[in-house]
Amino acid sequence: MTDPAPRSLPRDTQLEMQRRMLRIRRFDERASKMVKRGQIPGTVHTSIGQEAQVVGACMALGDTDFMTGNHRSHGHPIGKGAPLGPLMAELVGKSGGVCQGKGGSLHLADFAVGSLGESGIVGGSIPIAVGAGLSSKVLANDRVSLAFFGDGAANQGCLYEGMNMAGVWKLPVIFLCENNQYALSTPAHTVTSGVIADRGSGFGMPGVRVENGQDVLAVHEAVSAAVQRARAGDGPSLVEVITYRYNEHSEGLRLGVDYRNAQEKAQWLARDPIVLFREDLIRRGVAAAEELDALEADVLREVDDAVAFSDQSPYPELSVAFDDLYSDSRFAVHRFRDSSFGTLEAVR
Amino acid sequence: MTDPAPRSLPRDTQLEMQRRMLRIRRFDERASKMVKRGQIPGTVHTSIGQEAQVVGACMALGDTDFMTGNHRSHGHPIGKGAPLGPLMAELVGKSGGVCQGKGGSLHLADFAVGSLGESGIVGGSIPIAVGAGLSSKVLANDRVSLAFFGDGAANQGCLYEGMNMAGVWKLPVIFLCENNQYALSTPAHTVTSGVIADRGSGFGMPGVRVENGQDVLAVHEAVSAAVQRARAGDGPSLVEVITYRYNEHSEGLRLGVDYRNAQEKAQWLARDPIVLFREDLIRRGVAAAEELDALEADVLREVDDAVAFSDQSPYPELSVAFDDLYSDSRFAVHRFRDSSFGTLEAVR
Amino acid sequence: MTVMSYLGAIGAAQKEAMLADERVVIIGEDVEANVYGTTGGAGKSRASEGDFLQQFGRNRIRNTPISEEVIVGAAIGAAMTGLRPIVDLSYSSFLYMAMDQFVNQAAKNRYMFGGQASVPVVFRSAMFYGLNTGAHHSDRPYPMFMNVPGLKIVTPAFPSDAKGLLRTAVDTDDPVLVFEACVLWGSKEEVDEREYRIPFGVGRSVRTGTDATVIAVSGAVPEAVAAADALAPEGISVEVFDPRTLVPLDVEGILDAAARTGRVVVADPAHRTCGAAAEISALISEHVFDALRGPVRRVTTPDVQIPFSPALEKQLYPNRVAIADAVRASLGVAAPTTGRDGDDSTGPDGSGGTPPSGQDAAVATGAAR
């Protein structure tokens, strides 16, 4: 597990990595609590434990690069730099939410930071990322596109269609598999034939496996190489990162069976990505403990502020339900607003 | 292109190989003519030039093994041993057709010989073959299942979903890619990233490439190894066979552009699988030229008989259009036969 | 008779079918761990007695990769070659992933191969609407499958129907899609614990009445009953008819129920355009036009996708208020001025104020007036 990652990134970058990992951790911890208290409707899927994998990948991208994600959704936009307030308001269903309350946890998106949308459909956003890579290529604007997906999603056919298309057209796309070793209750090895990273070569691209996915710099290095390759016009890469989620698949889910054993969990908890990186930063003299403590306090405040932002944001008006289905009118399925509601007499 | 294929198969088997290749050739030649004369409605896709690949694979299977195919459809059931008459009648749309005239060229099936159906949807029958492998496994009945698909279909996602499922469950399935190097007008190399056979290993199975797909024994050997592996319970294999179609994608199709150059075509015509195998049989003393001449004449008669069978078969009654949609009544969408036709007064 | 929940009844039917026929297998994501609650024992956990995995083993309980297209396709292929799979597709919103296999293989194979293929396979999925999970989990897609000849479509609204119809589905030699509305999961009923079947194409008269008829589908059935309850004190007697299976459809039963009162409301949680309500409306107009005393009214989910916010979602589905309003409209009577009945929508006790929880039927639910 020793890793030759270049510990020579600018100090600010390294601190920003730690900050974003902390943001994800604290945001998700808070969201988890709010679900249990009934303050967030539905459920959420936390990225707690996977922060290094998320942030290492996101920070290998530039601000204008694109990204798509999945149901384990909060980490991705946070990792890409999205402000927390509108994300939290979205989880609660407020009008100040980044999607005006229409998306919720499963469908976060923040186009301002290149986040083109998380998908509640496992695998569903992979083709979208390929398309973003296609437009970069056609418009020659140098933007890279990264698709996050899980070990479970790695068995969706659209991934291989996407890898093939991106490969043959040399699109600037990175297929990033967040292998947290389980898909809901299902251990990856029981449903995966072969090794996910090994699937790259058959599609003409490098397939890299980051065994130490709890090391943010290791992830960053692997993804940076893929970004470089993409920007050079050499096409896509497949990067598989081994990681672990600490919480249950989703908050509030109670299964009669525990499909993960305690020892395994303990081993992973002992390799916490945020703790590891904190120690690393101190050991290498990048930052002092006090500085990191301050950063942590700062992030806690950011999350408090996000909740406050959400609190003061009103719920959307019911009429908002009829906005933004189409571009050209509030509700244009039929030319009669009412024809999706009742009989014509209602408005005539 | 020398090949270590075991030329030691039983004489009868070798002659049967030549017979089935000839059946495909002559059947498809006749069908092509009939399309041009308007005797077969719609169109057909011939396997002319690909006989070795088809027959080598089919004859590696046992009689009760399963097989699915695609739009290039006649060769598969013929290769699996289906009688020609009902196939020809099906192409014409007669009631004596193997599908009672309801399928046509694109949807041949002869369950009596394990042919579970050709699919007009590119890639569509691959999951079906996986399912046949699943039932073999669950019922422990030792049957192997083979899916034929083209180089074009090799970019459909369902192939990889199928390879993964068959791999992880060790299903007795063979994924057989008929790489005739074109998908309609599209050269495979322009739309395929990497090498198809190489895609096996990422899914935990052997990926074999038969470069000399015009040699029926070479194909037979590779597929036999896959069959053995499947029957031993070791799971699926991917076999890619390089071959060539002589005719246009479909009969009657006229494109303004010729996407294949004359030299390439000439080279492949010079390596005709049936001519090659005839010479091989004679050279090795398996059969004399006269014997093979007789066999050829025999096959021509079989095709004539198939046409005669079709000729004497009546067209189906219109009411047949309402049979076999469901198992339990002739036309059971609604309990009112007429409700798909008009108003109730018609029958009340 | 035993009191069973909707999910419990489904689990019971699955177990009966597994015990009755070795060829029945269960295929789906997370079926081993019983994540979706129909492959467990009484205690709903793997450890508990009666657990499917323990009882039937991995050969027949097939925990799959997340590969809907090949799950569905392989189930079809398995059905064509000797098995009788029950496929658990968890949520209905994931069916689109396998649409080609449903339409081009499941629905067409028997027909196009001239009767050679038999495709005895059941596809179960839950319509997970009304739970604030947003547009990717809230679909009610049965209408698009109704447009595909060759599929059978079942929408049980009661535990007893869920059990009896599922047994029939497993017996059927055709592909059957069962749509289970999660809003019904909690409902309980006395259910015969012995084996029984409910035939397809025979609707259930849920309630008789003389003034108006509500044809209600799936999750709209209890709402229609509640609307009928609410209207009774106003002196309005409402018949509620649940077709139970949409293909085959109990056209005769629907027409009789419609013609009896001549005033018809169709309540259907699917989107409006080309939905089940459209078909039922068209059939009624076609066949018993002369018996109608006014237009057939549809109460459906409007043609928008499903928003996440609790302030937005629930009001969109057909509810008791909207159905009652539509019935009153069909009779040309006004709603009583004393406060609205049947408002049971509850908003989460969130920070920053409670989301608007009332069901403003006039704006939100499409009641005709």
Next chain:
Amino acid sequence: MTVMSYLGAIGAAQKEAMLADERVVIIGEDVEANVYGTTGGAGKSRASEGDFLQQFGRNRIRNTPISEEVIVGAAIGAAMTGLRPIVDLSYSSFLYMAMDQFVNQAAKNRYMFGGQASVPVVFRSAMFYGLNTGAHHSDRPYPMFMNVPGLKIVTPAFPSDAKGLLRTAVDTDDPVLVFEACVLWGSKEEVDEREYRIPFGVGRSVRTGTDATVIAVSGAVPEAVAAADALAPEGISVEVFDPRTLVPLDVEGILDAAARTGRVVVADPAHRTCGAAAEISALISEHVFDALRGPVRRVTTPDVQIPFSPALEKQLYPNRVAIADAVRASLGVAAPTTGRDGDDSTGPDGSGGTPPSGQDAAVATGAAR
């Protein structure tokens, strides 16, 4: 004005759009070689002048692998990030392969992301029915897409509409599905060779009449016109109205046309159950019930899959005979006893006898009587 064929008009619109906007790209299988006839020059061949590949190059003419799911998904992603793709999906029967991308991404993204996403993409496909290609190529699947809020659905029946509606489609910031019936490919019309647009949601009154109204969709439009022609000598004056776009739907135009005569037939080549005809019938009954002088009648393809044999296929689609019969039924008049009109179905001159070619409307086509 120039005489253009239906396909020629589509090709012309595509070229105009490519010339007008650099962001427009064409994506699809075999588009380089112009296999489907809308990316070629006058001579329809790559070599000929005006060929799309030569003119626009491989950067904008994207010849794809056979991977419908990612073709559709990538087009959506590209549309969300700056391109305006026209996707050629060849035949409508292949759309199911990408159903998830249509429903869960194309239709939902703008809505679910609160307006952040714009999805300006056009998906063209040919409904290849009536050509004896069997069940895997003959689908007419637009009704299932009508049930998906967020998509726009266009079904041009004339070359001039094909051109003008396609330009509007490319201009639209929403996903548009264009269904092109191959039975219309051969039709010719005077078309303005200059740029023009036809707005969505505005139907075309194809023919005016006073006794009955036929609302006809896609390939049924010329059949409806032929039926009107056939009925004229019988003294029956028929209005024919083509909605042209199914989403948005010209409800007002349909209602006006229906109410004008009070006798309505809807002719729709899709399958019957939950088809476009069901929706149109339900809308008419809902909104202009009092103007109706009888039930709205549907003439559709019956709910069977499409058989291959020429003896079976053609009779299944709504044709002039069936439409005329339905109109007569709506008027309560009998068909004239002198031989049937409008029988233009031709069987192939096959061996073993000619397939039965007549259109036995009473049995085969669902004419109401």
